[in-house]
Amino acid sequence: MAANWEVRKTPGDTAWFTNDRFGMFIHWGLYALPARHEWIKNIERIKEEKYDKYFKYFDPDLYDPKAWAREAKNAGMKYAVLTSKHHEGFCLFDSQYTDYKCTNTPAGRDLVREYVEAFRAEGLRVGFYYSLIDWHHPDFPVDGLHPRRDDENARELNEGRDMKRYAKYMRDQVTELLTNYGKIDILWFDFSYADNNYNGFKGKGRDDWEAEELIATARAINPGIIIDNRTEIEQDLWTPEQWQPTEWQRDDEGNLVVWEACQTFSGSWGYHRDETSWKSPEMLVRMLVNTVSCGGNLLLNVGPTARGYFDYRAVNALQAIGDWMHYNGKSVYGCTQAEFAAPTDVRYTQNGGRLYVHIYAYPFRDLCLPGLAGKVDYAQFLHDNSELLFQEKGDDLVVSVPPLKPRVIVPVIELMLK
Ligand code: GLC
Numbered sequence: 552m553a554a555n556w557e558v559r560k561t562p563g564d565t566a567w568f569t570n571d572r573f574g575m576f577i578h579w580g581l582y583a584l585p586a587r588h589e590w591i592k593n594i595e596r597i598k599e600e601k602y603d604k605y606f607k608y609f610d611p612d613l614y615d616p617k618a619w620a621r622e623a624k625n626a627g628m629k630y631a632v633l634t635s636k637h638h639e640g641f642c643l644f645d646s647q648y649t650d651y652k653c654t655n656t657p658a659g660r661d662l663v664r665e666y667v668e669a670f671r672a673e674g675l676r677v678g679f680y681y682s683l684i685d686w687h688h689p690d691f692p693v694d695g696l697h698p699r700r701d702d703e704n705a706r707e708l709n710e711g712r713d714m715k716r717y718a719k720y721m722r723d724q725v726t727e728l729l730t731n732y733g734k735i736d737i738l739w740f741d742f743s744y745a746d747n748n749y750n751g752f753k754g755k756g757r758d759d760w761e762a763e764e765l766i767a768t769a770r771a772i773n774p775g776i777i778i779d780n781r782t783e784i785e786q787d788l789w790t791p792e793q794w795q796p797t798e799w800q801r802d803d804e805g806n807l808v809v810w811e812a813c814q815t816f817s818g819s820w821g822y823h824r825d826e827t828s829w830k831s832p833e834m835l836v837r838m839l840v841n842t843v844s845c846g847g848n849l850l851l852n853v854g855p856t857a858r859g860y861f862d863y864r865a866v867n868a869l870q871a872i873g874d875w876m877h878y879n880g881k882s883v884y885g886c887t888q889a890e891f892a893a894p895t896d897v898r899y900t901q902n903g904g905r906l907y908v909h910i911y912a913y914p915f916r917d918l919c920l921p922g923l924a925g926k927v928d929y930a931q932f933l934h935d936n937s938e939l940l941f942q943e944k945g946d947d948l949v950v951s952v953p954p955l956k957p958r959v960i961v962p963v964i965e966l967m968l969k
Contacts, residue, residue, distance in 0.1 A: 556807055558807045559807060559809075561787040561788075564775035565787055569846075570885050572886070573848065576820070576851060576853070578821045578852055579821070580641050580821065582605070583856055584857045586824040592639050593638070593698050606651070611857060612859065614855075614858075616662075619631075625873040627873055636681055643662045644662070644663035664732060671733070678736050678777070679728050679739065683742060683760050684696065684755075692712045693706075695744075696744065715761075718764070725738070730772060735773065736777060738779075739781075743756040744756070757782055762782035795838060797845065811847060812850070814849065814851055820852050821854045822854035832875075835871070837911065839851075878933065879934060886900035887900065889906055891906065894919065894920065896911040897918075905968070907966075908950075908964040910952075913956040913962065919944075923966070924944070927941065927948055930967070932965070933963040950964060
């Protein structure tokens with residue numbers, strides 16, 4: 552059928568991924584305690600002694616990943632990606648290669664294991680984010696992003712730090728993550744900044760991470776795993792962050808790629824108590840629709856609190872999306888960019904012979920869809936399967952919509968193509 556786009560082949564298995572379209576990102580770590588951005592150690596140049604307090608008092612007594620998994624599923628999400636380790640270096644899993652892990656905090660147990668089990672039990676696919684950057688590891692050289700960059704002795708601090716040893720540490724931890732928790736679906740490395748130069752400190756990129764070997768390590772365990780592009784080596788996934796592409800992403804040769812936009816509910820990835828720039832439900836639904844209308848996936852982030860639950864603002868947002876997805880998910884799952892161009896204030900997605908028309912500005916009575924005359928067999932609202940009458944005028948399909956907007960954040964018309 553129509554809308555069969557040719558997408559550049561990748562090493563991993565992305566068939567399930569481009570069908571499922573919608574996932575949950577989870578940024579959780581010690582930074583949930585300061586609750587003012589996951590980069591706080593960098594931003595405030597926090598010393599280890601101070602940061603150790605967060606380690607000492609990390610006590611997520613209300614951590615209930617089964618509730619997380621239910622909340623993700625009810626929102627219509629089909630997979631999740633959890634920060635097994637973020638830039639601060641703290642591990643949410645029981646790694647044998649470090650003491651800097653949750654089992655040594657008051658949490659006292661392997662939080663990754665519980666997450667994996669809970670999400671799988673709800674039928675969701677499971678991914679791990681793994682930070683290439685590590686602001687705690689003694690072998691990770693100070694650079695322009697490191698909390699110690701402005702210390703008087705910053706340069707001396709680098710004496711004896713051995714990046715090769717750190718690269719090996721990453722391979723060992725990735726091996727643990729991919730062998731100790733069953734089959735993992737996504738490995739999300741973050742990130743490279745080889746061009747960064749700060750006071751003579753060079754940034755880090757693929758050669759520093761020994762990225763080829765790192766990826767080979769992962770693929771040897773799980774050849775089909777989906778890996779992102781942030782090691783600076785193209786793999787399965789492009790990852791536009793905090794901006795919404797308005798076209799299908801292409802590589803330098805012009806080939807369409809598999810891509811996934813990642814977005815926050817508010818400005819921060821980790822729990823940020825005082826952040827007020829929360830996106831409205833309408834904006835969130837539009838982000839999802841816009842993404843799928845350009846052939847992409849959306850990974851929407853929650854930053855759980857230090858006690859381990861989703862803040863009410865995140866819960867409300869997830870519920871609003873879930874309400875919409877419950878009735879309109881058919882225009883997301885299995886869908887991709889349509890073979891037709893949509894007019895202003897309309898977004899199309901398509902699944903074979905079904906064209907989904909998302910209405911961003913509700914019209915008075917007639918919705919004109921150029922170029923669709925003669926192509927449509929039947930029309931209905933998606934949320935209730937109620938018939939919509941239409942006429943053909945020249946090239947246009949003119950759909951009559953009821954004068955009152957239905958109680959749906961973004962109404963969707965389902966057109967059965969001939
Ligand atoms: C980043 C940030 C970050 C976040 C991420 C998500 O580049 O460093 O804190 O984890 O991207 O895409």
